[in-house]
Amino acid sequence: MSVLVYIDSSGDKIAKNAYEAVTYGKKLGDVTAVTNGKASEGDLAELGKYGADKVLVDRSFEGIDDQQLTKLVATAAEKTGATTIVFSNDLVGKAVAPRLSVRLNAGLVSGATDLPKEDGTIPVNVFSGKAFGHVKVSTDKKIIALLPNSLQPEETGSEAAVEEFDGNAGDSRVEVLDTKLPEGEIPLPEAELVVSAGRGLKGPENWGIVTDLAETLGAATACSRPVADTGWRPHHEHVGQTGVAIRPNLYIAAGISGAIQHLAGVNGSKVIVVINTDEEAPFFKAADYGVVGDAFEVLPRLNEAIKKFKASN
Ligand SMILES: Cc1cc2nc3c(=O)[nH]c(=O)nc-3n(C[C@H](O)[C@H](O)[C@H](O)COP(=O)(O)OP(=O)(O)OC[C@H]3O[C@@H](n4cnc5c(N)ncnc54)[C@H](O)[C@@H]3O)c2cc1C
Structure with missing residues (x-):
């Protein structure tokens, strides 16, 4: 064929x-x-x-x-x-x-x-x-x-x-005025590992614990829609029904409730890890692993543990 x-x-x-x-x-x-x-x-x-x-x-x-x-x-x-x-x-x-x-x-x-x-x-x-x-x-x-x-x-x-070869493509009817690509980041749609966070992080000043973990893992960062809408994170990080749909091997979600519109963009992930203080958060139903806990404690501890593991392996 x-x-x-x-x-x-x-x-x-x-x-x-x-x-x-x-x-x-x-x-x-x-x-x-x-x-x-x-x-x-x-x-x-x-x-x-x-x-x-x-x-x-x-x-x-x-x-x-x-x-x-x-x-x-x-x-x-x-x-x-x-x-x-x-x-x-x-x-x-x-x-x-x-x-x-x-x-x-x-x-x-x-x-x-x-x-x-x-x-x-x-x-x-x-x-x-x-x-x-x-x-x-x-x-x-x-x-x-x-x-x-x-x-x-x-x-x-x-x-x-x-x-x-000549694809007979003809002239373009659109004019591209400018193209901006995120620099030095792993493109979200291609990322195999993604660390994502939502409104539970309280504000953009707290994103260091998310980016630190992403850096240790070699992961891309993502966020829920309200986080991008309020300008805490750039729009290209917004995942879900109205954002980017991703299927990474690992999706770590901290402080995200797991609304159906968010899940629509991430539920093809191979392994989902959810960190949330509310044990009733809907995201736990879609999770492979769940941590009922405070993201401000869990993310840094996870980061330290992974660093230690990497250093000894
Ligand atoms: C038409 C439409 C399209 C939409 N498209 C999208 C979309 O594409 N993507 C998307 O994400 N949303 C989308 N939404 C919005 C969606 O419905 C939710 O409102 C949104 O996903 C909620 O974001 P969130 O989980 O970050 O915030 P919240 O719902 O406010 O949840 C925050 C979570 O953080 C937890 N939390 C609080 N403090 C901590 C802490 N210290 N540690 C750990 N956990 C903590 C809380 O228990 C809570 O579960 C859409 C909505 C509509 C109507």
């Missing part, structure tokens, strides 16, 4: 979820990856290690204009004869995959969490992760948008051939 995998290479480096998408594609068939912009040939060739035989790159435009990217992937699908097209279900994937689905008249599975089963159904996350669905595509061509962190990237091969 010929599989096309779209790679977002608009950042400084290729994101982990691109390697996940290539690994996923390789389990379905022969993979060609497609991207645009200025990623180095070396970085693109690396995709071969995760299963891409070839990488098509259109250098004529940079950026993530949905309409241009839709045309790029459609052109690549035609060129390769791909019957399955894989995206990561990140911001770009969520915008481009549905457009491509209309353009190619291809069924779209959005939010896939695993490979197709023997009966051809693909498991998906539905209702903000509160339930699973099984979706079968009836069109010849199919598009699968894979939830980030659903599988680990696997190194199986060697470098891929990188080929320049």
Whole structure:
């Protein structure tokens, strides 16, 4: 089976979820990856290690204009004869995959969490992760948008051939005036470990205990919505239904009640640790481990314990 995998290479480096998408594609068939912009040939060739035989790159435009990217992937699908097209279900994937689905008249599975089963159904996350669905595509061509962190990237091969190509993307109809990326931080959607806090922390001046623990663990920091709304923390840290949806391996939540809108963005986390003074806090129902205690005591003690453990191992 010929599989096309779209790679977002608009950042400084290729994101982990691109390697996940290539690994996923390789389990379905022969993979060609497609991207645009200025990623180095070396970085693109690396995709071969995760299963891409070839990488098509259109250098004529940079950026993530949905309409241009839709045309790029459609052109690549035609060129390769791909019957399955894989995206990561990140911001770009969520915008481009549905457009491509209309353009190619291809069924779209959005939010896939695993490979197709023997009966051809693909498991998906539905209702903000509160339930699973099984979706079968009836069109010849199919598009699968894979939830980030659903599988680990696997190194199986060697470098891929990188080929320049014209994706017929046309001119962009939007003008990007400015792009600001958080510096020196682990991007939240890619983080495997996340330390998060809510209104229980009482004020922004207390966030040192959160960032200290995150630094010790090598984790990203996140927060509940009211914390971002009141300006205690930047908006890109807000997780939940109206913020970033994450699926890290470990999510530590301190002083967060666990409202349904917060859970909607974090309940795909593999392990959830909740620290809350109120033993009736709803978050405990979703927790793998719970500490009924004061975050101001528990977070520093946890930090010290992890530092000690790291020093002796
Ligand atoms: C349409 C809509 C969309 C929304 N989207 C989101 C979203 O995307 N993300 C989101 O987070 N929220 C969202 N909300 C808001 C959500 O409903 C909650 O109001 C919010 O998540 C509560 O934030 P919190 O848990 O930080 O604060 P609170 O509800 O005030 O909870 C604070 C918690 O801290 C505990 N606590 C207090 N002191 C300590 C201490 N010293 N140590 C440990 N624990 C302590 C308390 O027991 C309490 O459980 C949305 C709401 C609506 C209506």
